[in-house]
Amino acid sequence: MSNTAHTDPKLAQKQAVAKSALAYIEDGMILGVGTGSTVNCLIELLPQVRLKGAVASSQVTEDKLRALGIEIFDLNAVGELDLYIDGADEIDAHGNMIKGGGGALTREKIVAVASKRFVCMVDDSKTVAKLGKFPVAVEVLPQARSYVARELVKLGGEPVYREGFVTDYGNVILDTYDLDITDPAELESTLNNIVGVVCNGIFASQSAHIMLKAGDDGVSTVK
Numbered sequence: 001m002s003n004t005a006h007t008d009p010k011l012a013q014k015q016a017v018a019k020s021a022l023a024y025i026e027d028g029m030i031l032g033v034g035t036g037s038t039v040n041c042l043i044e045l046l047p048q049v050r051l052k053g054a055v056a057s058s059q060v061t062e063d064k065l066r067a068l069g070i071e072i073f074d075l076n077a078v079g080e081l082d083l084y085i086d087g088a089d090e091i092d093a094h095g096n097m098i099k100g101g102g103g104a105l106t107r108e109k110i111v112a113v114a115s116k117r118f119v120c121m122v123d124d125s126k127t128v129a130k131l132g133k134f135p136v137a138v139e140v141l142p143q144a145r146s147y148v149a150r151e152l153v154k155l156g157g158e159p160v161y162r163e164g165f166v167t168d169y170g171n172v173i174l175d176t177y178d179l180d181i182t183d184p185a186e187l188e189s190t191l192n193n194i195v196g197v198v199c200n201g202i203f204a205s206q207s208a209h210i211m212l213k214a215g216d217d218g219v220s221t222v223k
């Protein structure tokens with residue numbers, strides 16, 4: 001067995017973009033914190049800032065924040081958040097995103113919609129002219145899985161059941177390839193209207209307000 005550790009080729013960019021996101025965090029804030037490997041780089045830096053606490057977008061993120069001694073708040077108890085910081089699987093020039101590669105899309109969308117500003121941190125592999133190479137995660141109530149899959153096929157998609165994965169809410173995910181995402185907001189709404197769908201990974205109604213994009217030459221800001 002090889003003992004060579006797997007290294008993420010984008011790790012340096014993820015660390016750089018996470019560092020630049022710290023500038024958006026204000027003293028005493030309750031911060032909305034996303035999920036994923038880019039966010040993990042941010043979480044490692046959070047002891048450098050003075051937060052009142054955080055609202056977590058997944059159980060994994062919540063556990064990591066608690067391990068650092070950061071207080072976790074229930075979203076219902078705190079009202080609107082000033083800031084949500086998260087990553088994305090794809091993002092276009094308008095801030096529309098595909099998220100959900102880590103399966104936390106529903107809780108991420110809830111925290112995003114309850115926040116005034118969404119700062120999205122990406123490395124240079126995530127920016128696209130048109131969304132859709134990355135599959136759209138569709139979170140589905142377990143009993144509706146086959147029905148929703150047939151509806152996704154009617155829309156031109158190719159749904160793949162994410163085997164062995166259960167969301168924080170006890171649901172399943174259909175990773176859907178080949179959808180035509182010419183109009184992200186329209187498709188987001190169409191997918192939400194399928195009975196049995198809990199949420200989908202197109203974030204157009206909750207697009208990012210600010211994109212921080214890391215490249216080999218540093219981090220650029222797109223507003």
Ligand code: 5RP
Pocket residue numbers: 034035036037038039086087088089098099100101102103104105108
């Ligand atoms: C998890 C997400 C993540 O934000 C997205 O998958 C990006 O993750 P990473 O930073 O690991 O590339 O939506 O549900």
